[in-house]
Amino acid sequence: MSVLKVIEVLANSEKSWEDATKKAVAEASKSVKNIRSVYVQDQSASVKDGEISDFRVNVKITFEVK
Template sequence: MSVATVTEISATSTESFDDAVKQGIDRASKTLRNIRGAWVKENNVNVEDGKVTEYKVNMQVTFELDT
């Protein structure tokens, strides 16, 4: 039997939404063990002078608890 929990994180990138997800998971994996998946809840962009300057994702990361 395994037990999992979910934590919500936000991550940003100047390149793309995909890169923001990768950076978020990379950073989360430095603190959380046994990450099993993530659900991207929201995508947002910051805009300056009519141009996208930053991509932001809010996601829920699921990880198994140690037994």
């Protein structure tokens, strides 16, 4: 039987929500091993001068505890 744990991570990117998600996983993987999946819970964006300036994601990252 595997034991899994879930953490919540917030990340942002000037490029896209996909890039923000990749950054969240990359940052989490620096201190968390055995990452199994990522679930994008929320997406939002900041607007400046009528254009999107920042993409934000709230993700849940699941990893196996050994």
